Amino acid sequence: MVVLPISGLQARWRPSTGRDDIALADSVPGLQGCLEYVGRAAELEQGLEAADLAVGDLDLLVVWRRREQRGDTVVAEGRCGRCLAPVDVRFSLAAYAAHHRPRPTRRAEPVGRGWYALRSTGARFRLPRVADVIAVSGAADPRRELLRRCLSEPVPASARGIEAAMASLGPTLSATVAGDCPECAAGVELAVNARELCLVELRQAAIGVYDDVNLIASAYGWSQDDILDLPSARRARYAHTIAGRVADRLGRELAHA
Numbered sequence: 001m002v003v004l005p006i007s008g009l010q011a012r013w014r015p016s017t018g019r020d021d022i023a024l025a026d027s028v029p030g031l032q033g034c035l036e037y038v039g040r041a042a043e044l045e046q047g048l049e050a051a052d053l054a055v056g057d058l059d060l061l062v063v064w065r066r067r068e069q070r071g072d073t074v075v076a077e078g079r080c081g082r083c084l085a086p087v088d089v090r091f092s093l094a095a096y097a098a099h100h101r102p103r104p105t106r107r108a109e110p111v112g113r114g115w116y117a118l119r120s121t122g123a124r125f126r127l128p129r130v131a132d133v134i135a136v137s138g139a140a141d142p143r144r145e146l147l148r149r150c151l152s153e154p155v156p157a158s159a160r161g162i163e164a165a166m167a168s169l170g171p172t173l174s175a176t177v178a179g180d181c182p183e184c185a186a187g188v189e190l191a192v193n194a195r196e197l198c199l200v201e202l203r204q205a206a207i208g209v210y211d212d213v214n215l216i217a218s219a220y221g222w223s224q225d226d227i228l229d230l231p232s233a234r235r236a237r238y239a240h241t242i243a244g245r246v247a248d249r250l251g252r253e254l255a256h257a
């Protein structure tokens with residue numbers, strides 16, 4: 001169970017089966033692919049849909065899944081801006097998420113039901129949801145279109161105050177991490193979309209489902225459907241056992257060769 005930082009709602013990942021792993025392995029990068037995966041694999045309080053979440057809450061949910069499955073430390077890869085050498089920056093997902101947590105702002109106050117009022121002008125706004133961001137992705141001016149959806153009145157000429165308040169109250173986990181170049185020691189800042197970084201790794205791990213199905217079907221003759229219905233952890237144990245036996249047999253054959 002994880003408490004989402006922006007909405008305060010609770011969410012959990014359902015125990016996964018091979019079908020979830022296939023869906024993840026075949027999912028496309030980006031917000032839409034993430035939404036489809038989270039929609040089938042996670043459960044939100046009050047029957048809410050993942051599309052209703054603020055983007056930062058969806059980000060955190062994915063980051064927590066990666067922590068559960070593969071630990072807290074990740075590596076962002078990039079290049080030094082001065083000498084172009086490859087640079088790895090290792091960081092803690094928990095510390096990163098804590099650093100980019102939502103913060104109250106003096107610019108705006110809550111007025112109920114998820115709406116806020118900007119203190120300077122009284123303009124009322126809500127935080128962008130995943131569904132909003134996907135809906136505006138093809139718009140000529142997505143930033144302005146997003147504001148139009150999230151304001152209760154026409155978008156003012158300058159919306160900087162509203163955007164700054166939104167960034168404090170509902171930050172995403174797309175930010176930067178700082179490190180040093182191993183070649184020239186220059187300070188390096190790498191842009192990180194923590195959600196997509198974690199999804200790449202989760203997707204990579206999920207691809208193992210294809211090998212598992214092949215191994216188990218070959219060894220036991222079970223159908224693909226039966227294997228995919230197994231909880232992921234149990235399927236992985238069967239595959240591990242079979243792979244160990246195959247390795248033992250090969251070892252014995254080599255010893256006798």
Ligand SMILES: [Zn+2]
Pocket residue numbers: 080081082083084085181182183184185186
């Ligand atoms: Zn360098």
